[in-house]
Amino acid sequence: MKSILFLLAALSLSTALAHTEVTAIVPAANATVAAPKTITVTLSEPVNLRFSTFRVLRIGAGQTPTQAAAQALAAKADMPTLASLPTKAAGLAATVRVPLKAALPAGPYVIAWTLLSDDGHPVSGFSAFTVK
Structure with missing residues (x-):
């Protein structure tokens, strides 16, 4: 009986400590698409948009997606170099x-994000796509 209680407690704890994950992105990673009007990011749980950043940037010549993602996240939302438009999102959303x-002109783009997971840990990542 004690082992079952321990197992249930361990499973509950591991679930509580899980970080928010991106479960889907449109356009999908490495997809080649006509110029989209929006990017859709689906998360494993709702996050507070006040503490979340989502940016899209064209990947420059000689630049890696990782470098472009860092540049996108460092940019202010209204920078003209960004492909994304500034938003004033608030509340919770998944x-x-x-x-x-x-x-958008043809070429490679990166979608970069940073958000605050429900457990208080920051989560960041990126995905790339190409506009044909």
Whole structure:
């Protein structure tokens, strides 16, 4: 009986300590698509959008997606180099829609994010796609 209680406690604790994850992105990673109007990011749980950042940036020549993601997250939301438009999102959401500038030029882009997980830990990542 004690072993069952221990197992249940361990499972509960591991679930409580899990970080928020990105479960889906549109356009999908490494996809080649016509210029989208929005990016959709689906998360494993709702996050407070006040403490979340989502940016889209064209990957420059000679630049890696990792470098472009860092540049995108360091940029202010209204920087003209970003492909994403500034938003004033608030509240909780498990699905985030990031509006993009009209008629993105062909080329590679990175979607970068940083958010505060429900357990208080920051989570960041990126995904790349190409506009044809």
